[in-house]
Amino acid sequence: MQTTINKIDLRNLYLDDFRALRASMVRAYKNYEDFWEEDEIEKLLTIFPEGQLVILADDVVVGAALSIVVNLEDFKTNHTYNEITANSSFTTHNPDGSVLYGIEIFIHPDFRGMRLGRRLYDARKELCETLNLKSIVFAGRIPNYGKVSKECTPKEYIEKVRMRELHDPVLSFQLSNDFHVKRVMKGYLEGDLGSQEYAVLMEWNNIYYEESPKLINARKSVVRLGLIQWQMRPLKDIDALFDQAEFFIDAVSGYESDFALFPELFIAPLMAPYNHLSEGDAIRELAKFTEDIRARFQEFAISYNINIITGSMPFMDEEGKLFNIGYLCKRDGTSEMYTKIHITPNEVSHWGMTGGNKIQTFDTDCGKIGIVICYDVEFPELSRLMADKGMQILFVPFLTDTQNGYTRVRHCAQARAIENECYVAIAGCVGNLPRVNNMDIQYAQAAVFTPSDFTFPTNGVKAEATPNTEMTLIVDVDMDALKELHEFGSVKILKDRRTDLYEIVEKNQNK
Structure with missing residues (x-):
């Protein structure tokens, strides 16, 4: 640039x-x-x-x-x-x-x-x-x-x-x-x-000639998602990471995708030079790359005219606390940070991670979205609060080492799609990563899940990638179908809640 x-x-x-x-x-x-x-x-x-x-x-x-x-x-x-x-x-x-x-x-x-x-x-x-x-x-x-x-x-x-x-x-x-x-x-x-x-x-x-006119800059009725199933591999340096990332961004933007979704901690190969350090010190060295990665991905978002969800990466605050965070880099040149709220026992014991305390949704040119990182999707309250704020697509960058770990993410993500009447897109890393402690093996299958009703696939799976193979998954989701579901669905899960008996309340985050 x-x-x-x-x-x-x-x-x-x-x-x-x-x-x-x-x-x-x-x-x-x-x-x-x-x-x-x-x-x-x-x-x-x-x-x-x-x-x-x-x-x-x-x-x-x-x-x-x-x-x-x-x-x-x-x-x-x-x-x-x-x-x-x-x-x-x-x-x-x-x-x-x-x-x-x-x-x-x-x-x-x-x-x-x-x-x-x-x-x-x-x-x-x-x-x-x-x-x-x-x-x-x-x-x-x-x-x-x-x-x-x-x-x-x-x-x-x-x-x-x-x-x-x-x-x-x-x-x-x-x-x-x-x-x-x-x-x-x-x-x-x-x-x-x-x-x-x-x-x-x-x-x-204009192949749509004679169809009903649309408003300029109106939010799209069909949104195209580009999911990146990332192969872990040794990388020479950060420029090698950018080259590989740009390849995928170029590929999915070439199909006019509105979003590119990267996995959780896909930048882990950059920890290899610090493998002689303790795991906690190594990931803190990795955190030093985070701002440079955010800046470059923001450039990619502008240059390729695509909204990029950067998966996740470590981040240290001024007090020295370590968080698992990511960025929504919008194609209008702005960016917003999101933080993993629920930290796994492994992240605590090996890295000393701290969970975030902000529940948020993001306004985009394609509608309102939510982003949760891996383990977060296994807690239904989090995405329900996002749905109450109008979330239409939930993005889940994840990293799982075993198939049973992936199963937890997959089935919880599919449940979130049904119960919140939204689309859920998940993307993770695959393959092996030698000489990086605590990041040896990965298992993933990227997918897009839908609500379960007549307008959508009978199994609630819009599309899914080949397991454990580096690839992209390009998927169209119909936003108007969600509107119809909310009003005319066989069941109306969000509307039929018994709020006279129970409710989920977001606590004051400033406390």
Whole structure:
């Protein structure tokens, strides 16, 4: 990552953003002088405010995607940029049109390589679906074509880029975002020497056309979970850990997962250099890596546009107490810590762990979630309190050495799904780890459990991984199905509790 970021926001453009928009655009386009003027932006915001999107890093505009709605049939096959924008008067915008036409997209050069452009593309797709439009269309430059124009035609150049024989910074990116080529147009943007004034008309088709519109940035009805069943192995250093973790994050984000779940204490291989120390001292050395791991995983969350649950790792507070904690690293650039509350006898006797004292849920762009670490899931009161706060998905990073230990986690997790009418996702470590005391063997089978009713699998198991094999598990969960279950289920466990006879009360955590 080139620049440290605390928070990423994606929202509609406001006129007050103009100065920052202009500054970023100047940096984005070298050797170009025809930048947007404030009155032009004001026109766009007047006629089509929902179509103007910006992405902000720490409240500063670092990218934008501007668009209008048109009927493409109203324009010549080989139209120009000035024709499609009516010389930046935008009288071509037609609220009753069928196509979202992109007229601008850019990212500040200091913030490239972080997949922020992909977020803008995804937001455009969401807008297209929301407005129930047939497609997104825009004419993309091919800035590297000028370098090879004497050797190939534009058509041949496009094919070489498509086959990855050549790279074009604009066209390659568009093709990777599911846009397909409609035609090549000559003379689209006057003075574009890099493209030899050629442009490629690109299109993305809305397969949900004619379905009921959705609101922009509304929480998803279907959430995709990426569970990582991690193989314990000796690691050379922390960079090796990051390489392996990034591989899995890249893999599950490639399937557009909304969450990546890592197991409990999957960073244990980094304890190997301290195996000559006592177990308690060794894990305290491991705790020194925790902040660096949090920071890197936060970068991954931004770069891969995915919410990451970092499993767990040791953490020492200012008083020297050792906790088993993890982080929810959100793709908006923020992070929150969670702590294991129930500590196993092994963790106490070997490591001197202390249990946390905070019961919490987390708001995400996919709904409210809870996170409990391993042993915590065997205490039903904890997740019931989370369910009372609106939890819809419970994530359980775990670490078990034997099959009977795994059985306790699995069956308790499945019980939590049924009794709390929520989804429960579990992920653990597999394999063996030599030369790390108290971490010799692991047994795991990642899985996603559901409530038990007609809408869900009859055995309450949405999906499960192969036991004791390193792999990922990609699973879709339907959030609307939970809403229907709460209202129309065969039984209504949360509603039918006899609170006149009993209740679970969370004690004052400040005491």
